[in-house]
Amino acid sequence: MTDTTFAEDHGPLLARAREELWRAVSDRDEHAAGRAVFDALDAGADAEDVLLEVIAAVQRRVGLEWAANRFTVAQEHAATAIHDRIIAAMAHRGPPADTPGTAGSVTVACVDGEWHALPARLLAEVLRHRGHRVDFLGAQVPTPHLIAHLHQTSPDAVALSSSIPARLPVAHTAISAVRAIDIPVLVGGAAFGADGRYARLLGADAWAPDARAAAGLLARGLPRPSPGSTRQAVEDLPHLLDQEYTLVLRSKRQLVKNVLAGLEDRLPAMRGYTEAQRERTAEDVAHIVDFLTCALYTDDSRLFTDFLDWTCDVLEARRVPARVLDPGLALLREELKDFPRALGFLARGRATLDERDARPLPPGPEHTA
Structure with missing residues (x-):
């Protein structure tokens, strides 16, 4: 579904779902939150639009409310947990995709030390809906464990997420390690800058500002790292x-x-x-x-x-x-x-x-x- 089609056909439906979900998570009412999401799906809203235009949008609002001192840390955590459980319920609501894995295999993970897993979870679900076979490894994945998993599964690409810029040195280690075994790396999240400048600095093969852009890049395919293209950190960053x-x-x-x-x-x-x-x-x-x-x-x-x-x-x-x-x-x-x-x-x-x-x-x- 294009953004134009979304705006014309389902804009009011999703706007109503956003407000209902916002009220529900503000009241910490998981059942009402679930109704807001599943009523929209039953009314014909596309699952990807619900994930990104409803759940992700409300989660961003939660973060803004915390920063403005109108939500406590506990309220923010409660809202995130509600959203996480709803996403899980959505994943098991209907039959699997008709042709799972035909769009390629992707491992989605958060870099070590990154606990904000919801953006990566949303990307994983979007990719599943688009026919990818996805391994979602969750929050805070140590790089050696990630590499061991990739040796076992050999995905077509890895998508790494980080929201906290202080995790960039760890992200660089992960990017370099994945590319060293000839698997391309797509990165995303606030840590890499609004324009992706740190993704380029740290040698990622691609950067995406959001889940839809990431899915589009992966659909077109990321080229495998060329032999000898991986470098040590000091060569990437000579000021070190x-x-x-x-x-x-x-x-x-x-x-x-x-x-x-x-x-x-x-x-x-x-x-x-x-x-x-x-x-x-x-x-x-x-x-x-x-x-x-x-x-x-x-x-x-x-x-x-x-x-x-x-x-x-x-x-x-x-x-x-x-x-x-x-x-x-x-x-x-x-x-x-x-x-x-x-x-x-x-x-x-x-x-x-x-x-x-x-x-x-x-x-x-x-x-x-």
Whole structure:
């Protein structure tokens, strides 16, 4: 079904299903959520449209509501679980495709450390509906386990998903390992950038912005990697020769410890934090170090500054000023004074905070973390 046909024939039906599903997941009512989806299917909606224009659309809205501090983490998890069970029920609702596997075989997996499996699950179901034989391996697949599976199954292609940019170094390892056994790799997910720039940087054979685009690429076929085309990471990313990425990565635990100690010295209020507040602060510092490290891996400051900008949005939605991040960045600058690329990225990060200073905090509930 083309997008035009979808808009003309089923637009109102799917719009109604989206609103019904949204109300159901907001109330954590799995039965009502199921009715919203299956009523649309019974009324003639295409299963692929329901997957992508109803379930995926509502899941995106859930994420936006969490970022805006209108959904808790638990509510977001509950909605995701409901969607996952509905997708499973859809898969077993009718008979299998008339010609399963005729479009080729694809292994779909999330890279190691990536727990957001729903986008990959949606892709797997779309591919099944289009006649592919699909192995869906789920979330957080260690690269050695993935490669062992591919040796056993020899698919025509592998589709790797990652939503978190901090997983890009692991994604690079997986891409290189799969291509080394002459299987082409398609990647997707927010981690690879809105324009796929990190997919190209890390040597993927193809990138798709969404499930329909991915299915189209796979239908046309991905060429097998040519002999000798796979390279080691340092050849893909020559800036890694300066060792900054490796040294910062290895010192992460000590960096987080030192920054926390420095924050206690500079922010006396931290001494009165509860254990939960201290753990949350440690997690925040660790995330900053993770994204700084990944920026060093890709040699792209945007990865770090985009993360800080997003974090500022989340904080401000909770009535916390973005400037609260500045002491941590200043302490990291002191800890990494011998690392020129890291210092440059930290300077750009602090400039990102400066640019936000003139912005008023958005209206909303008070911070509850």
